[in-house]
Amino acid sequence: xFDRLETPSILVDMRKVRVNLKRMADDVLHSGCTLRPHVxxxxxxxxxxxxxxxGACGITVAxxxxxxxxxxxxxxxxxxxxxLVGDFRIRRAGxxxxxxxxxxxxxxxxxxxxxxxxxxxxxxxxxxRLEVDTxxxxxxxxxxxxxxxxxxxxxxxxxxxxGIFTFRGPILDGLPTADNEAAGRQEGRLLAGLAARLRAxxxxxxxxxxxxxxxxxxVAAVEGMTEVRPGTYIFNDFMQVIExxxxxxxxxxxxxxxxxxxxxxxxxxxxxxSKTFATDFPVNAPPYFFPxxxxxxxxxxxxxxxxxxxxxILTSASGNTGLAVGxxxxxxPTHICTxxxxxxxxxxxxxGMLRKVRVEARGxxx
Amino acid sequence: xFDRLETPSILVDMRKVRVNLKRMADDVLHSGCTLRPHVxxxxxxxxxxxxxxxGACGITVAxxxxxxxxxxxxxxxxxxxxxLVGDFRIRRAGxxxxxxxxxxxxxxxxxxxxxxxxxxxxxxxxxxRLEVDTxxxxxxxxxxxxxxxxxxxxxxxxxxxxGIFTFRGPILDGLPTADNEAAGRQEGRLLAGLAARLRAxxxxxxxxxxxxxxxxxxVAAVEGMTEVRPGTYIFNDFMQVIExxxxxxxxxxxxxxxxxxxxxxxxxxxxxxSKTFATDFPVNAPPYFFPxxxxxxxxxxxxxxxxxxxxxILTSASGNTGLAVGxxxxxxPTHICTxxxxxxxxxxxxxGMLRKVRVEARGxxx
Numbered sequence: 058x059f060d061r062l063e064t065p066s067i068l069v070d071m072r073k074v075r076v077n078l079k080r081m082a083d084d085v086l087h088s089g090c091t092l093r094p095h096v097x098x099x100x101x102x103x104x105x106x107x108x109x110x111x112g113a114c115g116i117t118v119a120x121x122x123x124x125x126x127x128x129x130x131x132x133x134x135x136x137x138x139x140x141l142v143g144d145f146r147i148r149r150a151g152x153x154x155x156x157x158x159x160x161x162x163x164x165x166x167x168x169x170x171x172x173x174x175x176x177x178x179x180x181x182x183x184x185x186r187l188e189v190d191t192x193x194x195x196x197x198x199x200x201x202x203x204x205x206x207x208x209x210x211x212x213x214x215x216x217x218x219x220g221i222f223t224f225r226g227p228i229l230d231g232l233p234t235a236d237n238e239a240a241g242r243q244e245g246r247l248l249a250g251l252a253a254r255l256r257a258x259x260x261x262x263x264x265x266x267x268x269x270x271x272x273x274x275x276v277a278a279v280e281g282m283t284e285v286r287p288g289t290y291i292f293n294d295f296m297q298v299i300e301x302x303x304x305x306x307x308x309x310x311x312x313x314x315x316x317x318x319x320x321x322x323x324x325x326x327x328x329x330x331s332k333t334f335a336t337d338f339p340v341n342a343p344p345y346f347f348p349x350x351x352x353x354x355x356x357x358x359x360x361x362x363x364x365x366x367x368x369x370i371l372t373s374a375s376g377n378t379g380l381a382v383g384x385x386x387x388x389x390p391t392h393i394c395t396x397x398x399x400x401x402x403x404x405x406x407x408x409g410m411l412r413k414v415r416v417e418a419r420g421x422x423x
Numbered sequence: 424x425f426d427r428l429e430t431p432s433i434l435v436d437m438r439k440v441r442v443n444l445k446r447m448a449d450d451v452l453h454s455g456c457t458l459r460p461h462v463x464x465x466x467x468x469x470x471x472x473x474x475x476x477x478g479a480c481g482i483t484v485a486x487x488x489x490x491x492x493x494x495x496x497x498x499x500x501x502x503x504x505x506x507l508v509g510d511f512r513i514r515r516a517g518x519x520x521x522x523x524x525x526x527x528x529x530x531x532x533x534x535x536x537x538x539x540x541x542x543x544x545x546x547x548x549x550x551x552r553l554e555v556d557t558x559x560x561x562x563x564x565x566x567x568x569x570x571x572x573x574x575x576x577x578x579x580x581x582x583x584x585x586g587i588f589t590f591r592g593p594i595l596d597g598l599p600t601a602d603n604e605a606a607g608r609q610e611g612r613l614l615a616g617l618a619a620r621l622r623a624x625x626x627x628x629x630x631x632x633x634x635x636x637x638x639x640x641x642v643a644a645v646e647g648m649t650e651v652r653p654g655t656y657i658f659n660d661f662m663q664v665i666e667x668x669x670x671x672x673x674x675x676x677x678x679x680x681x682x683x684x685x686x687x688x689x690x691x692x693x694x695x696x697s698k699t700f701a702t703d704f705p706v707n708a709p710p711y712f713f714p715x716x717x718x719x720x721x722x723x724x725x726x727x728x729x730x731x732x733x734x735x736i737l738t739s740a741s742g743n744t745g746l747a748v749g750x751x752x753x754x755x756p757t758h759i760c761t762x763x764x765x766x767x768x769x770x771x772x773x774x775g776m777l778r779k780v781r782v783e784a785r786g787x788x789x
Contacts, residue, residue, distance in 0.1 A: 063511045063789045097732055119733040139733060142683040142694070142749055145429045164684050167748040195734045196684040196692050317508040318530050318562040326562050328508070330703075332764050333788055337697035337730060339705075364703060366463055366760060367485040367505060368561045382533040383508055394732060398698050398765070401786040420767040422699055423429045 058411065064315040064385060065329035067400050071407035073309035074104070074291055075111070081273065081290050082112035088277035093117050093136055093266070095288030098394040100418035101403075102130020104291060115158070117286045121149045122421035128157050130417065136160040136266075138222060138286060140188060140196050142168050146423065147175045154183065162222070164188040164198050169210045176215025185210065186220040186264060191247045193225050200251055207255050220264025221255070222286075223248050225272060237302060241268070241275025249281025271302035294393035295352050296338065299345050305354055310403070311387040312351065312396065314369065316380045325371045325380040327388075330364035334388075335395035351388035361388060424777065430681040430751065431695035433766050437773035439675035440473070440657055447639065447656050448478035454643035459483050459502055459632070461654030464760045466784035467769075468496020470657060481524070483652045487515045488787035494523050496783065502526040502632075504588060504652060506554060506562050508534050512789065513541045520549060528588070530554040530564050535576045542581025551576065552586040552630060557613045559591050566617055573621050586630025587621070588652075589614050591638060603668060607634070607641025615647025637668035660759035661718050662704065665711050671720055676769070677753040678717065678762065680735070682746045691737045691746040693754075696730035700754075701761035717754035727754060 059068070085092040094108045095117040105116045105127055115134025118124045124135045134157065141150055141161045150172075153159050163169040163185050176183050187207050190197030198206050203221070211218045226244040244267050252265045268276035268285030270293075277285045289296075292310040293303045312333065318326040334350045340362075341348065350369070353359035358374030371378055380386070390396040397403060398419055405412045425434070451458040460474045461483040471482045471493055481500025484490045490501045500523065507516055507527045516538075519525050529535040529551050542549050553573050556563030564572050569587070577584045592610040610633050618631045634642035634651030636659075643651045655662075658676040659669045678699065684692040700716045706728075707714065716735070719725035724740030737744055746752070756762040763769060764785055771778045 061511070064509060065788050139694075140683045140692075140748075143430060143681045145427070164686070165748045168683070171749065190686060194686075194690070195729075195731060195736060196686070198686060315509045317506045317534070320530070320556060320560075320562070320564060324560070326506075328505075329788065331701075331761055335697075336701075336703040337732070342708075363561075365561060366703070366764075370561060382506075382531045383537065395697055398732075399786070400788070420765070422431050422695065422766070 058409070059313055059385065062313060062404065062411070064313050065333045066313045067397060067403040068311050068313055068387065069292065069403055069405050070309045071405050073307065074107070077290050077293060077307060077309060078108055078111040081287060084274045085277045085285050086112055088274070090277040090282055091284045093284055093286050094291065095138070095286050096123065096127060096418070098288045098291055099397060100416050100421070101414060102127055102132065102417060103414065105130065105132050108291065117288070120421055120423060121146050121153065122423040123418045124153055124159065125149065126418040126421055128153060132157070134158045136186070138162055138188070140164045140168050141172060144171070144175070147172055149423070150183070151175055151179055151181055154181065159184070160219070161185045162188050163210060164196050166206060166209055169213055169216060173213040173215045181215060183216055184219050185216050186222050186266065187218065189221055189223045189248060189251060191223040191226045191244050197223060200247060203251055204254055204258060207260055208258060211260055218260065220262055220266060221248060221252060222264070222266035224267065225269050237271040237300070238275045241272030242279055244268070244272060245276040245279025245282045249279055252281055270297055271300045289394060292393045295389050295391045296345070296347065299347060305389065308354070308389045310393050310397070311354065311389050313385060313387055316382055316384045316386070319378070319380055319382055322377045323372065325378040327361070327369040327371060328367070330366050330368045332366050332399055334361060334364060334369065334390055335392040335399070336364060337395050338392055347391050349391065351390045353386055354389050355387060424775070425679055425751065428679060428770065428777070430679050431699045432679045433763060433769040434677050434679055434753065435658065435769055435771050436675045437771050439673065440470070441477070443656050443659060443673060443675060444474055444477040447653060450640045451643045451651055452478055456643040456648055457650045459650050459652050460657065461504070461652050462489065462493060462784070464654045464657055465763060466782050466787070467780060468493055468498065468783060469780065471496065471498050474657065483654070486787055486789060487512050487519065488789040489784045490519055490525065491515065492784040492787055494519060498523070500524045502552070504528055504554070504590070506530045506534050507538060510537065510541070513538055515789070517541055517545055517547055520547060525550070526585070527551045528554050529576060530562050532572060532575055535579055535582060539579040539581045547581060549582055550585050551582050552588050552632065553584065555587050555589045555614060555617060557589040557592045557610050563589060566613060569617055570620055570624060573626055574624060577626055584626065586628055586632060587614060587618060588630070588632035590633065591635055603637040603666070604641045607638030608645055610634070610638060611642040611645025611648045615645055618647055636663060637666045655760060658759045661755050661757045662711070662713065665713060671755065674720070674755045676759050676763070677720065677755050679751060679753050682748055682750045682752070685744070685746055685748055688743045689738065691744040693727070693735040693737060694733070696732050696734045698732050698765055700727060700730060700735065700756055701758040701765070702730060703761050704758055713757050715757065717756045719752055720755055721753060
């Protein structure tokens with residue numbers, strides 16, 4: 058079936074996609090939480106619609122420009138889970154909020170005041186959630202300062218503070234493998250505890266949102282959580298395998314490549330490097346030990362161990378790759394989200410048919 | 424001038440681009456070599472044409488799909504410096520070679536035979552160069568086996584073997600900083616020596632091509648070299664600074680970002696992570712010690728030290744970033760080539776004007 062496909066190409070097994078979507082939805086909905094998957098992994102409206110068909114309440118994005126593409130693709134309930142800063146973004150969010158349910162994120166008073174000012178000018182009311190840091194140390198106000206900031210935001214005109222959200226706990230500090238259940242429970246308990254505190258302060262906190270692909274099920278099981286936002290689970294990748302969130306058979310997306318050179322038996326070069334495969338993780342270094350940028354599901358021990366821009370160096374645990382020039386193989390990327398982000402189109406395989414699909418929100422950086 | 428620009432956006436100072444183009448062309452042409460720059464860094468036909476206006480004889484690409492975009496953009500002399508493997512590629516190369524001078528690369532007999540078979544079927548003659556490995560250990564036949572392979576290729580119908588090429592010597596083996604001159608001389612001598620050997624065997628080797636941005640000038644100075652193919656020098660980046668190939672003031676491209684969160688004085692979060700900045704190099708690890716994914720030209724000590732997909736964590740050598748939510752800053756990426764590859768459009772600054780330019784060959788992976 059793939060003989061005539063040009064390489065490198067991303068192949069997506071839609072049967073596995075459906076299994077992944079259903080499994081997460083079943084687990085999360087069973088816990089009484091809503092599921093609002095992050096579309097960062099695929100950036101394709103059709104897959105966002107499919108996730109909703111499998112029970113998601115809406116979607117999560119990181120950028121207002123992604124939200125616009127998804128709204129154009131028929132999605133009616135979008136959370137931009139990222140502090141919305143910059144007048145150019147607030148203006149676009151304001152326009153978008155006229156046609157869909159759009160939830161914005163804030164994590165600072167300055168950010169909230171700028172959104173409020175725009176709301177006043179335009180006679181809009183924005184639904185906002187406060188981002189809280191439960192240990193990842195990137196965006197999000199600290200648990201300590203969250204109550205004060207939430208109270209200040211709740212008093213700003215034009216804003217309706219409806220929820221709080223986070224993304225993961227302090228799980229990356231030197232642990233070789235994560236205990237996803239313990240991490241998810243910790244993340245959930247910290248956030249649900251804060252929600253209870255804010256309600257005691259008189260704030261009406263409706264949405265308490267957390268989670269990720271490895272921890273989402275466990276976050277959802279925590280009393281007081283209302284929503285989880287996993288992303289990678291739709292495709293899965295070798296990072297999820299290493300993080301014990303799935304098995305290699307659950308990886309729905311692979312990259313079909315061609316061997317272009319075999320100068321020595323010890324390595325083979327394929328027609329894709331760092332412009333084809335993601336590189337945004339450390340290889341052979343803590344906290345997780347990823348052996349390379351991709352692995353072969355069909356040739357055990359074969360690893361994409363080095364990349365230049367258009368060169369990928371495959372090595373084998375056996376010392377001999379056994380590959381020949383012109384041979385085609387599939388590789389499971391270590392990180393699928395940023396791999397898809399490098400491709401203009403990807404290929405869906407469904408019912409024995411191949412179909413090319415545009416990665417419509419790729420490159421939407423604003 | 425940048426106040427109304429959305430972020431993240433790549434800004435290109437066209438005055439610096441012109442200086443960089445002229446300086447390399449002057450040095451290389453002065454040595455009697457031709458300059459055939461690699462367009463991997465910008466992927467924009469307009470910049471390929473500008474390099475030719477500054478003295479380049481043509482361009483280099485890695486992919487046949489890039490060559491098609493460049494040919495559509497008016498470039499008439501293109502070398503695909505990458506083993507052309509796969510019937511789908513050979514077919515496209517065959518069509519393209521009908522309308523421009525197209526030079527192909529081979530590094531294996533199997534690869535050369537497939538091109539030869541297509542040439543026979545279509546009544547074409549392909550100009551090819553043999554890729555030789557002078558130490559980088561990726562594509563390229565070994566110096567030892569090159570004479571035999573060159574002789575075999577020269578006897579294949581439909582192929583005209585006109586040259587040999589390489590990319591860099593064994594310079595990355597544990598050296599903290601490269602001696603670009605020594606590395607360039609070694610690369611040039613190995614390749615020029617091979618060319619002499621092949622001519623002694625009766626082969627007509629016209630083109631002896633090597634070089635990179637750090638080593639290009641020094642490769643060009645070696646007797647017997649005829650062409651060099653640097654790429655990054657048009658923009659330069661912090662990697663080139665670390666590799667002592669340029670100064671920070673020579674970096675023509677920067678990324679304008681907005682600070683979205685300052686949870687602690689010790690770090691600030693910007694609106695771009697690994698989908699905005701390249702990550703295809705080790706940070707704080709040998710052989711070169713890159714401090715992070717980007718550095719600030721305006722705030723000494725400020726480094727983009729950690730990235731998630733849409734989050735960039737800036738830290739400061741002083742311990743305090745001094746940044747505020749909403750503030751805009753420019754950052755020089757550590758690796759500009761794969762950074763540009765993440766952006767659909769970039770902005771040219773020339774004569775005080777801003778102009779949006781499409782990265783036309785971005786995502787051309789075939």
